[in-house]
Amino acid sequence: MTGRPRTYRRDEALEAAVELFWRQGYDATSLDDLLHAMKISKSSFYADFQSKKALYHTCLQHYQSFVVNHLQNLQSQSASLPQFFQLVFQEVIEDAAAREPKGCLIVNSAVEFGQHRQEFSEEVRTALEAVQSTFERVIRAGIKDGQISCRISPKVSAKYLTTCLSGIRAMIKGGMSARDAKAVVSKIIRSLE
Amino acid sequence: MTGRPRTYRRDEALEAAVELFWRQGYDATSLDDLLHAMKISKSSFYADFQSKKALYHTCLQHYQSFVVNHLQNLQSQSASLPQFFQLVFQEVIEDAAAREPKGCLIVNSAVEFGQHRQEFSEEVRTALEAVQSTFERVIRAGIKDGQISCRISPKVSAKYLTTCLSGIRAMIKGGMSARDAKAVVSKIIRSLE
DNA sequence: TGACTTATGGACCATTTGGTCCAATAATCA
């Protein structure tokens, strides 16, 4: 196996695909869109990624592990749980300032596929839960370190946090201004303390 | 104008279209899907609704005014602001118990179209704001009647409420259980008081 | 250099998409 070398890098192509799906959604993204964005020929596409559906699955997994990883990084950068929340929502607000906010790929997928497109909905549930349980771990650790009051359960807090996050990401994608996003975020953060 | 009578009722057909778009989204709903659900011929469809795009606009408007109307009804049924919130979230939880939760057509549209499909995003923003300002009016009235503390501005509360609502509707569409939805809802309601 | 292996571009394909058009149909009203 020493044939002709490929002219693209798989990880870069994948990244481009994630970006596109993230912005436009699954159905609204055509194969042609993908080929252009990924800078890859149709043959290579099917050789390397099997199908549009398979690619989406790969993208979702990629995104999910990126998010979980990223949240853990934010945790290690934070001195306290409140600060962690600040960092998380900081990025959300940045998205709100973008010309074409992308929202969150998982939330976008949840809404696009609902529970009626089985090929995807199970994986989306998994991804949502992965985020949720990451939050739960972080909150649990924060409580242990005495960084925050422990009146409510980490589990419920994590679910609430995930829900709020999904909410603003959806609202922002729907056109909510950065100003409004900021106001809502500070209300959410207050309700978390 | 005394020609052949139509075999369907426009409002019923429209209702069916709303239902379908609500469940499946715009792109995932084909013309054939619509014709079947609406029990209408292609000719009648184009004569009566112009195009798929135009129909979607009509559906969004229909849905929006339904929601605003409905919220006002809930208000008049409520003795207090907290009770109003209860009623609102009650229905959300009912959706969570459905086999195929539909979420909210406006939120679904916000996520599906984002800010990159101009034909729709403006109208979606309008719809989101209509809901938001309905909440604002209700909250304002509640504060006036002394039903609730007035520590935070009705405007921000309304934005926060809309965001939370969008959040659970998205989560539920993504598969969140009714149990979890209940837990999150009670946390939200507590944070509103 | 030549054998081998992999990547590439592009022709090709069936299906589905949203949409148009018209002849046939079915009512009302005089």
Added chain:
DNA sequence: TGATTATTGGACCAAATGGTCCATAAGTCA
């Protein structure tokens, strides 16, 4: 009954969809 008017089914259409296939290009290794 016949003229009028509006609805209907279905034939038709161009474009776009996701996907397959193969001859050719472009490398590596002996």
